[in-house]
Amino acid sequence: MSTFWGSLAEAASLILAWDPALVEIIGLSLRVTLTAVVFGCLIGLPLGAVAGAFRFPGRPVLIVALNALMGLPPVVIGLLVYLSLSSSGPLGPLQLLYTPTAMIIAQTVLVTPIIAALTRQVVEDLHGEYAEQFASLGVGRVDRMTALLWDARYSLLTVVLAGFGRAVAEVGAVIIVGGNINHVTRVMTTAIALETSKGNLELALALGMVLLVLAFAVNAAVMALRASAVRAAYA
Secondary structure, eight states, X not given: OHHHHHHHHHHHHHHHTTOHHHHHHHHHHHHHXXXXXXXXXXXXXXXXXXXXXXXXTTHHHHHHHHHHHHTOOHHHHHHHHHHHHSTTSTTXXXXXXXXXXXXXXXXXXXXXXXXXXXXXXXXXXXXXXXXXXXHHHTOOHHHHHHHHHHHTHHHHHHHHHHHHHHHHTOOHHHHHHHTTOTTTTOOHHHHHHHHHHHTOHHHXXXXXXXXXXXXXXHHHHHHHHHHHHHHHHHO
8 A cells, every 4th residue: 555655646746746757757748648639620610510410311320330430449440540651551651650640640530520520510510500590681601500510519629629639648559559669659648558557657657647637637627618508509
């Protein structure tokens, strides 16, 4: 028991001292995750909005694909990205394997279906309320989608935060394409796995504490946004 509390105290001291190794790992984790979420939003939000607001050939197939990809194991995504970026893959000449860019690609592939599928559900529900009004006013497709995205902005921010929470906790895909290389591709989740196996529990616990704080912060932000959306709806 004393070892546990001693490790916990050492972990807390690493955080309070803002240990350089700790800061480097946290910084890379946030940079990779935030970049992936931005790309995921650029692809997933419009894709989900189109699938939710319009009817077109192949739409049921797209919805099924998005829902299925939400549950795709991260290690499978990591393997597919690895094969694409390897020397024998189509993107091999770019030499992106075992770089932060490779991890960003893997996380983007992971979070895009989640953002798109959740966006589709939000927009589809909202479109059901406004469909007759849009038809009577003769609102065009682009204006219709823009209006729906703006009106659903609070719910969509929740979707974005859900994507961030999924990406920041990812370990399987990023360790396959990143290799967990020190000072290059070592992020919080992969560092926790490595340091625990090495017996360096202080650094692993410190990173785990930071991940817990991020998880609580994301959930608190989601609850605050939901409360804001409810207040806005009744304002």
